[in-house]
Amino acid sequence: LLYTIKFEETTMILFLWLLSSLLLSSWLAIHIYLYQMRKQYRHIPSLPLPWSLTWYQGHMPELFVKIRQKPHQHRGITLCDMMPYEECKLGIVFLYIQNLVLLNDVPIVTKLLNDRKTFTKRPMFGIFDSMAGVRVGGKFSLPGDLGSDVWAAKRRIQEKAFSRGILRDYMEGMNYVNSLFLRHMEMRSKDGNVFDIKTDFQKSSSDAVAKCGFDWPNELIEKYNDMLNKAADATNYCMGLTIKDPIGFKLPWTYPEAKANMRNYVLPIRAQIKEYLLENIEKERHKNNLIGHIIQSHEVCDVLTIDDIVDEFVMYFAAAMDTTSATLSVVVWYVVRHHEVYAKVLNEVDAVYGEKEELGFDDLGKLVYLEMVIKECMRLNGPAPAIGKQMGENLAATVDGWHFPKGTKFHILIDKIHKDPLYWINPYEFNPERFAPSNKITPYTFLGFSAGPRNCVGRHFAMMEMKTTLSMLFRNFVILDGNPSEIKLEMAGNYTAEPLKEVFVKMQPRNCETCQNLDGL
Numbered sequence: 001l002l003y004t005i006k007f008e009e010t011t012m013i014l015f016l017w018l019l020s021s022l023l024l025s026s027w028l029a030i031h032i033y034l035y036q037m038r039k040q041y042r043h044i045p046s047l048p049l050p051w052s053l054t055w056y057q058g059h060m061p062e063l064f065v066k067i068r069q070k071p072h073q074h075r076g077i078t079l080c081d082m083m084p085y086e087e088c089k090l091g092i093v094f095l096y097i098q099n100l101v102l103l104n105d106v107p108i109v110t111k112l113l114n115d116r117k118t119f120t121k122r123p124m125f126g127i128f129d130s131m132a133g134v135r136v137g138g139k140f141s142l143p144g145d146l147g148s149d150v151w152a153a154k155r156r157i158q159e160k161a162f163s164r165g166i167l168r169d170y171m172e173g174m175n176y177v178n179s180l181f182l183r184h185m186e187m188r189s190k191d192g193n194v195f196d197i198k199t200d201f202q203k204s205s206s207d208a209v210a211k212c213g214f215d216w217p218n219e220l221i222e223k224y225n226d227m228l229n230k231a232a233d234a235t236n237y238c239m240g241l242t243i244k245d246p247i248g249f250k251l252p253w254t255y256p257e258a259k260a261n262m263r264n265y266v267l268p269i270r271a272q273i274k275e276y277l278l279e280n281i282e283k284e285r286h287k288n289n290l291i292g293h294i295i296q297s298h299e300v301c302d303v304l305t306i307d308d309i310v311d312e313f314v315m316y317f318a319a320a321m322d323t324t325s326a327t328l329s330v331v332v333w334y335v336v337r338h339h340e341v342y343a344k345v346l347n348e349v350d351a352v353y354g355e356k357e358e359l360g361f362d363d364l365g366k367l368v369y370l371e372m373v374i375k376e377c378m379r380l381n382g383p384a385p386a387i388g389k390q391m392g393e394n395l396a397a398t399v400d401g402w403h404f405p406k407g408t409k410f411h412i413l414i415d416k417i418h419k420d421p422l423y424w425i426n427p428y429e430f431n432p433e434r435f436a437p438s439n440k441i442t443p444y445t446f447l448g449f450s451a452g453p454r455n456c457v458g459r460h461f462a463m464m465e466m467k468t469t470l471s472m473l474f475r476n477f478v479i480l481d482g483n484p485s486e487i488k489l490e491m492a493g494n495y496t497a498e499p500l501k502e503v504f505v506k507m508q509p510r511n512c513e514t515c516q517n518l519d520g521l
Helices: 002-039 060-069 075-080 106-114 149-162 164-189 198-213 218-244 246-250 256-285 290-298 306-335 339-353 368-381 414-418 459-476
Strands: 090-095 098-103 119-121 387-391 397-399 402-404 409-412 477-481 504-509
Touching: 060 075, 060 090, 075 098, 075 414, 098 106, 106 119, 106 397, 106 409, 149 164, 149 290, 149 459, 164 198, 164 459, 164 504, 198 218, 198 290, 198 306, 198 459, 218 246, 218 256, 218 306, 256 290, 256 306, 290 306, 306 339, 306 368, 306 459, 339 368, 339 459, 368 459, 459 477
Parallel strands: 098 409
Antiparallel strands: 090 098, 119 387, 387 409, 397 402, 477 504
């Protein structure tokens, strides 16, 4: 019996010793790995790392403090605050085993954005493949592909869908969408109450993509408009969660409501798009519009599946609806608070419209001041305050004297570039005159639509949509600030940045004799 007890004690001691040794060796191995990895970046400025038992966490504790202080702030903006010092244009943060180079040095950013093979798109935790068991964009859609030669071929084909000649053909559909939006806004403004215009812009944006880009029949747009909005909202919200909490989101019991929305709204939309394509793919293949060019672009792949084409549809809907509607909301927020700007916009819109009921394609080029206002709003509060890049596979590079080892991940701080006093006088001041045609903007200091080979493929379509929507609104309504006490616009979100709070407005028809005019705002 004593022998048995001693044997068990010895076994337990041996087990505990082995377990302790394993834990200690693992702890040492992790710290040695992190030390060797971080040593490669010692030439890049960073916030100090405390030498303690939590050293392996890197800058995670500081990041969590900033997130707790401003929980709704876009992560791209939060990371701007992680720079080692105010004037720093290149720094690094260590987040457990990940290193992230924060960058707002324009010469280096220029090279990163132009060299798509050395500096590829950063993977987004697999979110373009599937989320919550729902296929979203796939690995081979334009946003999901990290930058292969197939991506380049597809991109060249899809860009043709946004050429000037094809955009001209979209104008009829855009005016139809605006006529629906005008009727909708007339109903919204009828009772004279204050309302949040953000949701209305989401409806208009999804209609524009469905009608102009994908040539959906009018009855299909009206039938699925609400579902499209909810599907795009669910997709963008879950994309944000995968950025905010990439590990937690993959656990089956987390975020049940968000995952249910993906299943309830995205799956039916995918099924509807797939059914429509199966019935019409041969007819649509040769059309000179977005749907035709998407089909043609996928024919450069070795394997063409209908789901690959549906992936592109889903991503265009999600990306176009959220970014455009967010920008439209920001423009209205600024314009109604700056009466001199509002008056100039009205004068230009009235001059371009004249006696016409709707704009022609050539009229869009005459809305110069309105475009200046849109760009200034995107500079101050754009929908994409940061974008990610990484070194290509097994590549290292030296740019402007800075060496970046293989595997380096970059976080380009667009919001910080947009407010850099080196390039912008009084950078926090709302001043559309910055973008006057006579003013020369330093290349790669305005990244509202990104830049380089991976810039926004639909940038011309987005500007066309924003100009037509806003000019129609300003021509037909006096728009009043619904919340005058709000003097600062805060942006929120994890994927697309949008106004944190509702954009409250009160609208009155301009042809109403008893309504307020602009002078009375």
